[in-house]
Amino acid sequence: MAKILILFAHPAFEKSRVHSQLVTAIRGMQGVTLHDLYEVYPDMNIDVRHEQSLLLQHDIILFQHPLYWYSAPAMIKQWQDLVLEHGWAYGRTGTALRGKMAGNVISAGAQEGTYSKEGWHHYTINDFLLPFRQTAVLCNMQYLEPFVIYGTHRLSYTSILEQAVAYKQMLERLRDGQPKIQ
Amino acid sequence: MEHSYFFIAMIYLAAAVIFIPVAKKLGLGSVLGYLLAGIVIGPSLLGFIGHEGQDIMHFAEFGVVMMLFLIGIELEPALLWSLRAPILGLGGLQVLITAAAIAGLALLLGQPLNASLALGMTLSLSSTAIVLQSLKEKGQLSSAAGQSAFSVLLFQDIAVIPMLAIFPLLAGPDASSATDHTTTFRDNLPAWMQTLVVLGAVIVIIIAGQYLVRPLLRMVARTRVRELFTAFALLLVVAISVLMSLVGLSPALGAFLGGVVLANSEYKHELESDIEPFKGLLLGLFFMAVGASIDFKLVLSMPWVILGLVVSLMILKMVILLILGKVFRISIEQNLLFGMALSQVGEFAFVLLAFTQQNNILAPRMVSIMTAVVALSMALTPLLLLIYERIIQPRFNQAGAGTNTREADEIQEKHPIIIAGFGRFGNIVGRFLRVNGVKATILDLDSDRVDALHNLGVKVYYGDASRRDLLEAAGAADAKIIIVAMDTVEQTLDVVKIVRKHFPHLQMLVKAEHIPDTYELMDLGVLHIYRETLDTSLRMGADALQMLGIRAYHAHRNISTFRKQDEKALKGLSAIRNDKKLYINTVKQRIEELEKLMSNERVTKWNPSAQGWDEQSLIDEANQD
Numbered sequence: 001m002a003k004i005l006i007l008f009a010h011p012a013f014e015k016s017r018v019h020s021q022l023v024t025a026i027r028g029m030q031g032v033t034l035h036d037l038y039e040v041y042p043d044m045n046i047d048v049r050h051e052q053s054l055l056l057q058h059d060i061i062l063f064q065h066p067l068y069w070y071s072a073p074a075m076i077k078q079w080q081d082l083v084l085e086h087g088w089a090y091g092r093t094g095t096a097l098r099g100k101m102a103g104n105v106i107s108a109g110a111q112e113g114t115y116s117k118e119g120w121h122h123y124t125i126n127d128f129l130l131p132f133r134q135t136a137v138l139c140n141m142q143y144l145e146p147f148v149i150y151g152t153h154r155l156s157y158t159s160i161l162e163q164a165v166a167y168k169q170m171l172e173r174l175r176d177g178q179p180k181i182q
Numbered sequence: 183m184e185h186s187y188f189f190i191a192m193i194y195l196a197a198a199v200i201f202i203p204v205a206k207k208l209g210l211g212s213v214l215g216y217l218l219a220g221i222v223i224g225p226s227l228l229g230f231i232g233h234e235g236q237d238i239m240h241f242a243e244f245g246v247v248m249m250l251f252l253i254g255i256e257l258e259p260a261l262l263w264s265l266r267a268p269i270l271g272l273g274g275l276q277v278l279i280t281a282a283a284i285a286g287l288a289l290l291l292g293q294p295l296n297a298s299l300a301l302g303m304t305l306s307l308s309s310t311a312i313v314l315q316s317l318k319e320k321g322q323l324s325s326a327a328g329q330s331a332f333s334v335l336l337f338q339d340i341a342v343i344p345m346l347a348i349f350p351l352l353a354g355p356d357a358s359s360a361t362d363h364t365t366t367f368r369d370n371l372p373a374w375m376q377t378l379v380v381l382g383a384v385i386v387i388i389i390a391g392q393y394l395v396r397p398l399l400r401m402v403a404r405t406r407v408r409e410l411f412t413a414f415a416l417l418l419v420v421a422i423s424v425l426m427s428l429v430g431l432s433p434a435l436g437a438f439l440g441g442v443v444l445a446n447s448e449y450k451h452e453l454e455s456d457i458e459p460f461k462g463l464l465l466g467l468f469f470m471a472v473g474a475s476i477d478f479k480l481v482l483s484m485p486w487v488i489l490g491l492v493v494s495l496m497i498l499k500m501v502i503l504l505i506l507g508k509v510f511r512i513s514i515e516q517n518l519l520f521g522m523a524l525s526q527v528g529e530f531a532f533v534l535l536a537f538t539q540q541n542n543i544l545a546p547r548m549v550s551i552m553t554a555v556v557a558l559s560m561a562l563t564p565l566l567l568l569i570y571e572r573i574i575q576p577r578f579n580q581a582g583a584g585t586n587t588r589e590a591d592e593i594q595e596k597h598p599i600i601i602a603g604f605g606r607f608g609n610i611v612g613r614f615l616r617v618n619g620v621k622a623t624i625l626d627l628d629s630d631r632v633d634a635l636h637n638l639g640v641k642v643y644y645g646d647a648s649r650r651d652l653l654e655a656a657g658a659a660d661a662k663i664i665i666v667a668m669d670t671v672e673q674t675l676d677v678v679k680i681v682r683k684h685f686p687h688l689q690m691l692v693k694a695e696h697i698p699d700t701y702e703l704m705d706l707g708v709l710h711i712y713r714e715t716l717d718t719s720l721r722m723g724a725d726a727l728q729m730l731g732i733r734a735y736h737a738h739r740n741i742s743t744f745r746k747q748d749e750k751a752l753k754g755l756s757a758i759r760n761d762k763k764l765y766i767n768t769v770k771q772r773i774e775e776l777e778k779l780m781s782n783e784r785v786t787k788w789n790p791s792a793q794g795w796d797e798q799s800l801i802d803e804a805n806q807d
Binding site for chain 2: 011012013014015038039040042043068073109153154
């Protein structure tokens, strides 16, 4: 049974419709650690050693966040910049994360169709997530297929609950050894 | 006619008050000003003071003792140790070679051997008072020339001891008639005992300085009677002088030693600032006495002889100094300053000349002539230094500015930050700075606290930071920042006013207690004001919010928003605080604004200042399509 670390970042979680349900659904799951970055580091002063030891204790690292400007909220970037140190996460001696898996759990306001070459946003979600994928590769990790909830602006409460269940099931599959690798 | 003490005091003080500002204005420096004042009020010109000038000079020599105490206290033992080579080498050679050269010349001019030797030794000395005071005024004390001059002067002060011992051996036939007022109890002892006594006295000073003076200072400081501390500081210097005179050592040397022993003390700055004004006045008196003692009648009766003696003596001393400076690798520019600064004969010559007369080594007429020569050489020194400063130094500066920037290395370490007040507040600031590798000079007014911190190994100086001289001693002139964290509002305002007046270049970071004193600080033009409870209160409020389930990030951002708004509002309110009605209305208005801004009524309501993360408008738009 793999251990999953969810690095959750939502600067306006109190306003969240989707992520509040996702978090509720997975809270207390066995083998899953939910790490609420904005709550733990409101001053963005990230404890690098603590984060690294968390990473070492888990096999699968997921960034859960809303998609802001085709990317993650600032906290995730801050986390990456500080925690994924050269010589630890990458570089000749940087082997701490070797063999682990990484992925993104994302909510996007627009419909799935708009994230295509012909669509409103001109690129697919996978295109936008390129920095995450390459970061994983550089850190000798396998990059998982992202879990994306599209069209959140028009999603009804019941649909959100359905998505939350789907998210939980996805985590269970991951945990129990059936990862979908991209 | 006998003048009353008050009349004499008035003459001296008035002369100082009139002449020093004029001399300063003309760029002559205070030493020359005092000398001129002395000449003018002396018997040769106005005759306000008569020949009591000699007695006054003896009294005023105590200023030299105080000066050496102050120099000692500024000098950490480690620094003194690092100067051992120049002190022994440069100083020793200077005294030996100069004394030999002068004695040789005197011999050639037909003086008997004993008189020649006495003259050589007497005239080899330079004036600690004039040189150090002048160099300090010009900020040259820490330059290579200043350090070398200091080393030589220190050796000379030590050399006086054996000289006084040798003089009786040079005594002429009628020496038995010599008065014995210079005899000390040491003289009755065999040589080895004398040495023991001298060593004993030095050890007494060192041990007493370490183990007796510190607790006493603590006790005195704890009484919080200001003048008692001053009295004790004076007592310290006087006691050292008495002890030294008793064993026949130079009081100046003893005071210097006492100063060095206390250089690491937490009361250092306080002692310095207490002794400083006495030293200044006494030195001024001393310089005036030197000026008054120049016998112009004698000088005018044989002008060329005396002038010739003065000039050739100074040139001889200067040449020897320049050669030694070259040997000790002082740069040309600094070497010239070194040579010119030490080319005069020192105040100790007056003592030694009197001694030679008592011992019949020199004829009375010779002594009078030499006294005039010595005084004139001293009077010429500030002029020489002026020439150096105005004519010689600028040439070097044009030639290569590099030499000057190089010199700066030797300036004693001064901290860029002064912390005034090391109570609950300043303490934390200091610790924070320290762990960030920033050293600060710390002043505190609570002697118990100073001791407690001292025991913890934290270097805190006892003293009132609202005193200009103390700030000066703490290096305010060179510092960049002062952190004012005094215990009371009154103290804080005092410090701020003094800093604003005398050290306007210092950035002030000031702790305020509450709103009224914040307003007062604003009125004083303080830009960086820190209300002591503001940040902590907000942090507590934020924690309370979090316990109610509000997100940490939201609370954290609102701390910052609240603080900024509050400080901004306070600036506006400060201007209208005297209009009660307007003030209250504005305060109410500001509170409403702030509440609206932070939207604190319902915990779920979103902060409108964070529109970027608010998707409501996006959701609305999406649903309209």
